Amino acid sequence: MSTESTLRIVWIYPDLLSTYGDRGNLLILARRAAMRGIPVETYEIRSDQPMPSMADIYLIGGGEDGPQALAAQRLIADGGLHRAVNQGAAVLAICAGYQLFGHSFFAKGAKCPGLGLLDLHSDRGETRAVGELRGDIDPRLGLPPLTGFENHGGRTHLGPGVQPLARVTVGIGNDGQTEGAWHGKILGTYSHGPALARNPAIADLLLRWAIGADSLPPVDDTWPERLRAERLAAASN
Amino acid sequence: MPLRAKVATSVSKTAAALSRAAGRGDGSVIGGWIGLKIDPDLLAHLASGRAVALISGTNGKTTTTRLAAAAVSHIGRVATNSFGANMPTGHTSALAKAGTTPFAVLEVDEHYLARVIDATTPRVVALLNLSRDQLDRAKEVAMMAQLWRDALAGHPEVRVVANADDPMVVWAAEGSGQQVTWFSAGQRWHDDSFVCPQSGDPIERNGGDWWCTGCPLRRPRPHWRVEDDGVVDPRGDWHLVKLQLPGQVNLGNAATALAVAAEFGVRPIEALPHLATVASVAGRYAQVDRDGRNVRLLLAKNPASWLEAFDMAEQAPTLLSVNARDPDGLDTSWLYDVNFAPLRDRLVLITGDRALDLAVRLEVNGVAFRHVRTFDEAIQAVPPGRLEVIANYTAFQDIRAELDRVN
Numbered sequence: 001m002s003t004e005s006t007l008r009i010v011w012i013y014p015d016l017l018s019t020y021g022d023r024g025n026l027l028i029l030a031r032r033a034a035m036r037g038i039p040v041e042t043y044e045i046r047s048d049q050p051m052p053s054m055a056d057i058y059l060i061g062g063g064e065d066g067p068q069a070l071a072a073q074r075l076i077a078d079g080g081l082h083r084a085v086n087q088g089a090a091v092l093a094i095c096a097g098y099q100l101f102g103h104s105f106f107a108k109g110a111k112c113p114g115l116g117l118l119d120l121h122s123d124r125g126e127t128r129a130v131g132e133l134r135g136d137i138d139p140r141l142g143l144p145p146l147t148g149f150e151n152h153g154g155r156t157h158l159g160p161g162v163q164p165l166a167r168v169t170v171g172i173g174n175d176g177q178t179e180g181a182w183h184g185k186i187l188g189t190y191s192h193g194p195a196l197a198r199n200p201a202i203a204d205l206l207l208r209w210a211i212g213a214d215s216l217p218p219v220d221d222t223w224p225e226r227l228r229a230e231r232l233a234a235a236s237n
Numbered sequence: 238m239p240l241r242a243k244v245a246t247s248v249s250k251t252a253a254a255l256s257r258a259a260g261r262g263d264g265s266v267i268g269g270w271i272g273l274k275i276d277p278d279l280l281a282h283l284a285s286g287r288a289v290a291l292i293s294g295t296n297g298k299t300t301t302t303r304l305a306a307a308a309v310s311h312i313g314r315v316a317t318n319s320f321g322a323n324m325p326t327g328h329t330s331a332l333a334k335a336g337t338t339p340f341a342v343l344e345v346d347e348h349y350l351a352r353v354i355d356a357t358t359p360r361v362v363a364l365l366n367l368s369r370d371q372l373d374r375a376k377e378v379a380m381m382a383q384l385w386r387d388a389l390a391g392h393p394e395v396r397v398v399a400n401a402d403d404p405m406v407v408w409a410a411e412g413s414g415q416q417v418t419w420f421s422a423g424q425r426w427h428d429d430s431f432v433c434p435q436s437g438d439p440i441e442r443n444g445g446d447w448w449c450t451g452c453p454l455r456r457p458r459p460h461w462r463v464e465d466d467g468v469v470d471p472r473g474d475w476h477l478v479k480l481q482l483p484g485q486v487n488l489g490n491a492a493t494a495l496a497v498a499a500e501f502g503v504r505p506i507e508a509l510p511h512l513a514t515v516a517s518v519a520g521r522y523a524q525v526d527r528d529g530r531n532v533r534l535l536l537a538k539n540p541a542s543w544l545e546a547f548d549m550a551e552q553a554p555t556l557l558s559v560n561a562r563d564p565d566g567l568d569t570s571w572l573y574d575v576n577f578a579p580l581r582d583r584l585v586l587i588t589g590d591r592a593l594d595l596a597v598r599l600e601v602n603g604v605a606f607r608h609v610r611t612f613d614e615a616i617q618a619v620p621p622g623r624l625e626v627i628a629n630y631t632a633f634q635d636i637r638a639e640l641d642r643v644n
């Protein structure tokens with residue numbers, strides 16, 4: 001079982017929120033930790049299981065309206081994720097998972113209560129945002145540009161209690177201006193699915209937050225860097 | 238903090254470990270398009286007088302259509318769109334080209350099923366499965382199931398042959414309000430049906446069985462099912478199925494084709510010899526010899542069909558090609574829904590427009606690979622013998638073009 005020196009990563013409700021290759025983020029985080037010699041344990045917590053509050057990093061992915069609403073209900077009723085966040089866990093929330101971290105979101109035409117862990121709310125846009133997404137990440141995070149693919153009908157409005165993760169240069173993100181949100185050790189983004197495949201620096205940020213390190217030993221990112229260069233170039237066309 | 242210490246001490250070890258890293262058209266659409274411009278009801282006119290079967294679903298419809306058409310040909314000439322042109326223009330072309338035939342077996346794109354049912358008043362509609370496909374623009378899976386359900390509810394006279402293993406399909410088929418012939422073809426892919434389309438509650442699974450935890454939706458007992466290397470019919474008789482097409486998935490497609498043929502009165506014992514004549518389907522499973530390499534083409538257009546392709550592919554050098562053009566869907570996220578681990582012990586080559594997405598995916602998956610720019614480079618990179626090619630839709634067509642549009 002886990003010891004204090006083991007990094008614990010929880011993937012929240014893969015049975016409900018894993019429509020777009022979201023497993024990739026769990027695999028990439030675990031791999032990048034292991035490459036640094038950090039022992040890792042991963043947990044896939046289904047929606048019918050209690051949510052542990054002792055893990056270091058929580059991942060939540062995208063999904064359709066019905067599962068999104070169900071996931072929010074269960075997480076509110078369970079309370080484990082709230083405890084984890086209060087204890088300082090790091091979080092990466094994607095798409096539907098990002099929306100449900102806010103105060104409210106729309107699913108199946110109805111306004112649904114969110115977890116209230118990020119000061120934001122989401123509603124429906126007039127058009128669906130589909131395509132390459134690119135943005136300049138808040139300089140305080142010290143990360144290279146965000147690249148991703150977005151596919152969502154929602155628009156997200158940030159309150160004063162969060163910072164935008166990035167300024168949009170290509171695509172829509174939250175509202176055409178800003179993309180995603182961060183507060184404390186919580187990151188939310190519309191860069192959907194396996195966002196960390198194109199943004200290994202965000203994976204490393206989560207790892208650094210989780211272990212309290214200012215930096216990590218470098219790893220060979222030849223292929224991810226080639227992919228990033230290709231996608232950033234494709235998005236600027 | 239112990240972790241910080243571990244990180245610090247791992248730097249040199251890691252550096253050593255890291256140095257290891259390496260790193261066009263068949264003419265089957267245009268005729269119908271022109272015809273429909275001239276007479277918007279042309280498809281209905283061409284279909285009238287024929288007994289029609291429509292076959293739809295996310296996966297397997299082209300092959301199942303080919304097998305079902307072969308089976309039905311036992312009792313008369315069959316018009317069919319055997320090149321996968323599965324929208325109304327393709328149906329119109331296929332029926333026009335075939336002339337007068339007593340039967341038609343048509344593959345239908347799942348988005349067009351309602352329209353084609355209205356136009357062709359089919360005797361039978363076969364519903365294979367609904368899984369995610371073309372993520373960036375396909376209707377969400379549950380929404381597609383609702384469209385099917387509505388389409389069938391308006392046509393109580395249509396006989397339905399449907400997949401008992403797929404909760405989305407069962408819910409859609411049950412809406413038709415009449416008897417459904419259920420088949421079980423064996424389904425590997427479950428990730429799209431964890432949530433009940435009827436009530437939104439979790440779906441439980443145990444072995445092949447499934448049921449909703451919040452409403453009466455559950456797996457119906459199949460009339461047709463795969464067992465060992467054969468198919469059990471509704472009377473309980475087992476039939477050995479011999480196919481030229483590889484893999485468990487094609488045994489399942491054969492079971493479906495037998496169920497469709499039975500709706501036309503063709504018995505399994507009559508249909509089976511016809512199924513055995515099918516060697517390839519629009520280039521899929523085709524084998525071509527090139528420079529001493531025996532190239533076999535496998536199409537994999539979404540996560541479910543990649544799993545099936547790994548099951549079919551022999552333990553041989555394998556070329557993977559991935560594009561993300563319009564027909565493929567622009568999003569490559571699905572790569573992380575496929576576990577490529579079955580390829581770990583073979584020579585893997587990658588190519589295609591989105592080879593870099595594939596490269597990162599394979600690296601995360603612990604699969605060694607080599608990136609090649611062209612199909613010829615791939616041929617030269619493998620020893621004489623079998624080369625398995627697994628490609629998604631437009632990548633498959635590109636390679637098929639390299640091989641002179643093999644059928």
Ligand SMILES: [Zn+2]
Nearest residue numbers: 433436449452
């Ligand atoms: Zn239900």
